[in-house]
Amino acid sequence: MPIEVKNITFTYMPGTPYEHQALRGVSFTVEEGAIVAIAGHTGSGKSTLIQHFNGLIQPTTGQVTVDGVDLLGRDKKSKAAAKEAARKVGMVFQYPERQLFAETVYEDIAFGPLAHGLTAKEAALRVREAMSQVGLDYESYRRRSPLELSGGEGRRVAIAGILALRPKYLVLDEPTAGLDPRGRKELLGKIKELSLKQGMAVVLVTHYMEDIVALAKRVVFLRRGEIILDDAPRRAFLQREALKEAGLKPPRTVALINRLSEAGLKIPRGVLTVEEAAEAIYQSLSPRQGERQQRVK
Amino acid sequence: MNIIEISRLTYVYAAAKENTPALNGINLNIGEGEFVAIVGANGSGKSTLARHLNALLLPTEGTCKVMGLDTARPENLWDIRRQVGLVFQNPDNQLVAAIVEDEVAFGPENLGLPPAEIRLRVDKALQAVGLTEQLHFAPHLLSGGQKQRLAIAGALAMEPKCLVLDEATAMLDPQGREEVMQVARDLREQGLTLICITHFMEEAALADRVVVMHQGKIVAQGTPKEILAATDLAKWGLEPPLATEIADRLRRRGLNLPRGICREDELVATLCP
Ligand SMILES: Nc1ncnc2c1ncn2[C@@H]1O[C@H](COP(=O)(O)OP(=O)(O)OP(=O)(O)O)[C@@H](O)[C@H]1O
Ligand SMILES: Nc1ncnc2c1ncn2[C@@H]1O[C@H](COP(=O)(O)OP(=O)(O)OP(=O)(O)O)[C@@H](O)[C@H]1O
Ligand SMILES: [Mg+2]
Ligand SMILES: [Mg+2]
Numbered sequence: 001m002p003i004e005v006k007n008i009t010f011t012y013m014p015g016t017p018y019e020h021q022a023l024r025g026v027s028f029t030v031e032e033g034a035i036v037a038i039a040g041h042t043g044s045g046k047s048t049l050i051q052h053f054n055g056l057i058q059p060t061t062g063q064v065t066v067d068g069v070d071l072l073g074r075d076k077k078s079k080a081a082a083k084e085a086a087r088k089v090g091m092v093f094q095y096p097e098r099q100l101f102a103e104t105v106y107e108d109i110a111f112g113p114l115a116h117g118l119t120a121k122e123a124a125l126r127v128r129e130a131m132s133q134v135g136l137d138y139e140s141y142r143r144r145s146p147l148e149l150s151g152g153e154g155r156r157v158a159i160a161g162i163l164a165l166r167p168k169y170l171v172l173d174e175p176t177a178g179l180d181p182r183g184r185k186e187l188l189g190k191i192k193e194l195s196l197k198q199g200m201a202v203v204l205v206t207h208y209m210e211d212i213v214a215l216a217k218r219v220v221f222l223r224r225g226e227i228i229l230d231d232a233p234r235r236a237f238l239q240r241e242a243l244k245e246a247g248l249k250p251p252r253t254v255a256l257i258n259r260l261s262e263a264g265l266k267i268p269r270g271v272l273t274v275e276e277a278a279e280a281i282y283q284s285l286s287p288r289q290g291e292r293q294q295r296v297k
Numbered sequence: 298m299n300i301i302e303i304s305r306l307t308y309v310y311a312a313a314k315e316n317t318p319a320l321n322g323i324n325l326n327i328g329e330g331e332f333v334a335i336v337g338a339n340g341s342g343k344s345t346l347a348r349h350l351n352a353l354l355l356p357t358e359g360t361c362k363v364m365g366l367d368t369a370r371p372e373n374l375w376d377i378r379r380q381v382g383l384v385f386q387n388p389d390n391q392l393v394a395a396i397v398e399d400e401v402a403f404g405p406e407n408l409g410l411p412p413a414e415i416r417l418r419v420d421k422a423l424q425a426v427g428l429t430e431q432l433h434f435a436p437h438l439l440s441g442g443q444k445q446r447l448a449i450a451g452a453l454a455m456e457p458k459c460l461v462l463d464e465a466t467a468m469l470d471p472q473g474r475e476e477v478m479q480v481a482r483d484l485r486e487q488g489l490t491l492i493c494i495t496h497f498m499e500e501a502a503l504a505d506r507v508v509v510m511h512q513g514k515i516v517a518q519g520t521p522k523e524i525l526a527a528t529d530l531a532k533w534g535l536e537p538p539l540a541t542e543i544a545d546r547l548r549r550r551g552l553n554l555p556r557g558i559c560r561e562d563e564l565v566a567t568l569c570p
Contacts, residue, residue, distance in 0.1 A: 012438070013438075017433075018434070018435070018438060040470070041470050041472065041473075042440055042441075042442030042443055042446070042469065042470050042473055043439075043440045043442070043443055047440060047441065094441040094468070095387055095389060095441065095468075148310065149340075150339055150340040150343075150344060151339070151344060151386040151387065151464065152338075152339025152340065153339055153340050156339070173441075174441065174468060177464075177467040177468050178339075178386055178464060178467050178496070179339065179496065180337070180338040180339045180496050180534050180535065181496060181498070181534065181535050181536040182338065182531075182534040182535070182536070183338070183339055183534070184496070185536070207442070207468070207469060207470045207471060207474075209471065247470060247472050248470065248471060248472070249471035249472065249475075252499065252539045252561075253539065255561075256539065256540075256543070256561055256564070256565075259561065259565050260565055260568060260569060263565050263568075263569035264569050265568065265569055274539065274542055274543065274546075275546075277543060278542075278543050278546035278547060278550075281543065281547060281568065282546075282547055282550050282552070285547075285552065285568065
């Protein structure tokens with residue numbers, strides 16, 4: 001069963017001068033094993049929305065269920081069920097380095113699995129596995145203090161701490177911000193693999209449309225607390241109006257194709273990946289290739 | 298004239314005495330008004346270097362001079378800090394005030410500027426990053442990207458000679474990223490020295506010079522064309538910018554394109570002359 005968000009609204013600090021309605025009637029389902037991306041302008045409510053997925057924030061109105069269980073426990077028994085359901089959702093926050101606290105990288109990553117009742121031995125396996133998944137060398141990093149790492153290293157430790165829980169639903173808020181190009185590519189590849197092999201569902205909040213191209217089957221555009229589009233990336237990134245309304249830009253590949261066709265190249269739309277873009281450009285040039293090569297020389 | 302002169306700089310974090318230095322024999326001069334991009338894999342030493350530029354860290358060995366002033370001499374600290382603005386990757390580490398506008402006014406107030414001038418700078422800086430609406434907000438109530446914009450506004454309000462952006466746009470939406478880079482480039486027209494640490498080669502492609510760091514050393518530097526379009530970046534954990542990659546792919550398919558394409562406008566101009 002999925003994560004279901006049913007017509008939720010959320011208001012920060014109601015009744016104060018800071019009162020702010022961050023979500024205005026959002027309905028949204030994350031099917032099992034799905035990979036969904038959420039994009040939107042800064043302040044559009046992305047982080048607020050996903051913090052509902054594990055009950056960290058309770059909606060002002062509306063309901064959130066995980067595998068059919070309401071995350072708002074009303075009595076003791078349903079509270080326990082809600083807690084249990086929320087545990088299936090692993091959440092990597094927007095600045096996750098902030099949450100690193102243990103003495104060593106090892107302890108930090110092992111904390112979650114141990115808290116979920118795994119034995120020390122099982123947790124040890126999870127730590128090794130998760131560190132390799134985020135590209136951190138086990139021997140060189142396990143004894144390091146998590147507070148004395150570079151930005152990207154800290155980010156990797158924080159992500160490893162959640163991957164070590166092997167959550168059924170993985171929710172990531174800007175996970176690739178701060179990762180170097182290889183780290184970014186490898187992490188996205190690893191997440192995709194986990195989703196395919198273990199059926200893990202993924203919700204990805206990101207400002208990088210390229211991440212969405214690399215990973216997601218579905219993308220949601222959020223604008224001022226409302227969903228204005230929910231579609232496959234290939235179609236979504238062609239919706240110039242929706243992109244503009246959401247304060248977004250298309251991925252670099254799409255932007256490049258748009259520019260080329262504005263400059264007069266006859267080139268098909270609907271291209272997403274770098275491979276596709278290169279191929280489409282090649283095809284559109286090849287009939288006149290001889291002539292063009294002369295000119296380029 | 299050089300605004301930054303770094304000579305044989307080595308830095309070892311105290312906690313890592315037994316480990317390799319975070320910076321290892323860095324030599325780097327940056328001219329006034331130059332736009333330099335620093336790229337490199339996670340942990341390669343970029344932020345450690347940036348923290349030397351306004352004397353947050355002092356060299357273990359070697360020297361770092363800003364406008365001819367040695368960062369290791371305490372009496373230079375004040376002058377160095379007011380001339381070099383540094384924006385970090387994580388804004389939470391640098392927000393101090395209780396209200397957005399105070400946050401931005403904090404630096405100018407410390408400079409002892411008259412209130413009218415402070416007001417002007419605060420409004421200008423908040424406008425530049427698009428936070429005017431949140432003037433009276435508490436910084437901790439802002440979203441991630443809003444916080445990052447605020448940190449940038451704080452640095453802008455100091456009107457520094459040299460601005461160091463350490464992945465300052467990483468949490469911004471695409472529009473915000475473009476806006477901040479545009480503000481930075483406008484300031485540069487007015488003579489600002491811009492040092493931009495980034496994981497995005499497309500951003501680095503806009504600089505006058507690209508410096509590549511790897512394991513605490515500078516392993517390559519040159520124009521974007523020399524570094525981004527003509528070097529094997531993969532060995533440093535990096536990737537070419539999109540324009541370079543597309544041009545390479547088209548070349549492999551037999552198209553005869555000139556070398557050295559690293560910006561999208563160059564690619565468009567080449568393909569659609
Ligand atoms: N604790 C809070 N109190 C009051 N308002 C808040 C609080 N936290 C967030 N907000 C406001 O709610 C809105 C949505 O914030 P949210 O963090 O969900 O945005 P976001 O889409 O994640 O943005 P970003 O891309 O910058 O991370 C913002 O306008 C923000 O200022
Ligand atoms: N406070 C610290 N104490 C000890 N070692 C540190 C500390 N901060 C960073 N390091 C180490 O110094 C090296 C350089 O770190 P630095 O933060 O300069 O890297 P970076 O190039 O900025 O990386 P990133 O792209 O991840 O931000 C890394 O190996 C890192 O683990
Ligand atoms: Mg957010
Ligand atoms: Mg850094």
